[in-house]
Amino acid sequence: MWLPWARCQDGESSGPDQDREKRWAELFDQLDLNKDGRIDIRELRTGLAGRGLSRGSLERIVEAGDTNQDGVLDFEEFTQYLRAHEKQLKLMFRSLDRNNDGKIDVAEIQHCLRSIGVNISLEDATRILLSMDKDGTMTIDWNEWRDYFLFNPITNMEEVARYWKRSMMLDIGEQLTVPDEFTEEEKKSGYVWRQLMAGALAGSVSRTGTAPLDRIKVFRQVHGSTDFKGNVLNSFQYMLKEGGLQSMWRGNGINVLKIAPETAIKFTAYEQIKSMMRGGSETRSLRVHERFVAGSLAGAMAQTAIYPMEVLKTRLTLRKTGQYSGIADCAKQILQREGVAAFYKGYVPNLLSIVPYAGIDLAVYETLKFAWLNRNIGLADPGVMVLVGCGAVSSTCGQLASYPLALIRTRMQAQASVKGAPKLSMLALFRNIVTKEGIAGLYRGISPNLLKVVPAVSVSYVAYEYTRIMLGVDIEGGI
Numbered sequence: 001m002w003l004p005w006a007r008c009q010d011g012e013s014s015g016p017d018q019d020r021e022k023r024w025a026e027l028f029d030q031l032d033l034n035k036d037g038r039i040d041i042r043e044l045r046t047g048l049a050g051r052g053l054s055r056g057s058l059e060r061i062v063e064a065g066d067t068n069q070d071g072v073l074d075f076e077e078f079t080q081y082l083r084a085h086e087k088q089l090k091l092m093f094r095s096l097d098r099n100n101d102g103k104i105d106v107a108e109i110q111h112c113l114r115s116i117g118v119n120i121s122l123e124d125a126t127r128i129l130l131s132m133d134k135d136g137t138m139t140i141d142w143n144e145w146r147d148y149f150l151f152n153p154i155t156n157m158e159e160v161a162r163y164w165k166r167s168m169m170l171d172i173g174e175q176l177t178v179p180d181e182f183t184e185e186e187k188k189s190g191y192v193w194r195q196l197m198a199g200a201l202a203g204s205v206s207r208t209g210t211a212p213l214d215r216i217k218v219f220r221q222v223h224g225s226t227d228f229k230g231n232v233l234n235s236f237q238y239m240l241k242e243g244g245l246q247s248m249w250r251g252n253g254i255n256v257l258k259i260a261p262e263t264a265i266k267f268t269a270y271e272q273i274k275s276m277m278r279g280g281s282e283t284r285s286l287r288v289h290e291r292f293v294a295g296s297l298a299g300a301m302a303q304t305a306i307y308p309m310e311v312l313k314t315r316l317t318l319r320k321t322g323q324y325s326g327i328a329d330c331a332k333q334i335l336q337r338e339g340v341a342a343f344y345k346g347y348v349p350n351l352l353s354i355v356p357y358a359g360i361d362l363a364v365y366e367t368l369k370f371a372w373l374n375r376n377i378g379l380a381d382p383g384v385m386v387l388v389g390c391g392a393v394s395s396t397c398g399q400l401a402s403y404p405l406a407l408i409r410t411r412m413q414a415q416a417s418v419k420g421a422p423k424l425s426m427l428a429l430f431r432n433i434v435t436k437e438g439i440a441g442l443y444r445g446i447s448p449n450l451l452k453v454v455p456a457v458s459v460s461y462v463a464y465e466y467t468r469i470m471l472g473v474d475i476e477g478g479i
Contacts, residue, residue, distance in 0.1 A: 024079050038072040060153040093145050103139040194471045202464035204256045209459045212248035213452040218317045220445035221407050222414045243321045251317030258309040262302045270298035299354045308343035314413040346412035349426050353405035361398035365390050391457045404442035
């Protein structure tokens with residue numbers, strides 16, 4: 001949604017000129033949906049829906065402008081807030097404009113962010129610029145800067161940096177991809193762990209909400225062509241008949257428990273690998289392919305550490321009523337009957353699947369978001385639906401590429417739980433599936449997996465919005 005704004009020739013905001021006051025009046029009238037002379041949170045959220053601002057940011061706007069503490073903004077409070085905020089924006093604009101030419105270019109964006117500990121590549125700086133450059137000059141003038149941040153309650157350059165670089169942590173229950181980037185200030189303040197905790201809690205809610213579809217997927221991957229032949233509905237009916245409605249959440253407990261250690265290990269490993277890649281130059285920004293390599297290696301390390309939990313998750317998901325009394329009993333039975341090596345069955349195909357999944361997921365997500373920015377030059381960052389859509393499409397592409405390896409991994413993990421099944425190696429299992437079931441056999445169970453992508457991403461985002469606010473994590477700035 002584009003809101004009208006004054007285009008002052010001198011670019012200054014020092015005086016309440018008539019043209020600017022008229023524009024503010026028009027803007028106030030647009031946002032005042034019920035025409036009662038006041039603007040509340042609900043009206044702000046509706047009027048500024050296209051700008052991708054969180055409820056927390058809108059509350060900060062009202063709090064900053066609400067001088068009489070009545071919870072709403074009248075016209076005088078509204079204009080006072082805009083006047084004060086515009087002055088802050090002018091100071092930030094001047095700090096970015098190093099050569100004082102009245103415009104901000106890519107090099108100035110890079111320099112300023114690096115000076116506060118945020119290292120970004122030329123490509124990332126160009127994307128930032130494109131999201132604000134409405135006239136296609138590849139520079140940001142004062143009007144573009146002011147319009148872009150007019151309704152974003154940022155107060156300093158550190159908050160601008162966090163707003164530009166912050167990405168959502170969406171967990172759909174598959175491999176976690178490249179971790180987010182954090183500044184030294186964020187690491188020291190404890191912000192990082194609150195961010196990771198918010199992501200882990202959101203992932204827990206998302207996985208629990210889509211657990212029935214996940215169990216159907218695992219069930220069809222392993223039993224689809226052995227016990228009986230049928231569709232997704234038949235699998236659902238079979239499991240309901242065998243264990244009741246609560247059985248649809250078998251294996252969800254361990255699936256949720258492994259989120260926290262996997263996230264923590266992956267983030268720690270990612271930071272160490274990045275440091276090694278930079279060598280002696282701690283200020284050097286990693287390029288996209290370097291971030292991908294670092295993320296993939298960190299993912300492999302995290303998967304190696306928590307892989308026994310993956311095996312337990314598969315066995316518990318497939319268990320019949322009364323087979324195990326819990327996680328500890330399942331681990332004990334596997335250890336007694338199959339030995340320690342059983343906890344790493346399917347490890348190789350699992351490791352191999354990380355690269356195509358993470359690589360394609362990251363590449364497609366970045367491509368889609370960049371394409372959106374190019375088509376919507378001058379608008380704020382993509383809103384919720386755009387980002388959720390990008391996440392769903394990129395995750396689906398990643399799954400399609402890595403699914404055969406994921407299926408082989410699951411079958412190897414479950415081999416001992418399938419009565420009379422031969423204990424095949426990865427290659428032997430691959431040949432066996434193709435010979436008996438054809439290429440389609442490598443994608444058995446993918447339909448429920450694809451069905452859960454959109455609800456998983458959506459639930460994860462909503463849960464993340466609430467948990468990050470509860471834990472004091474604000475995407476638009478502030479620690």
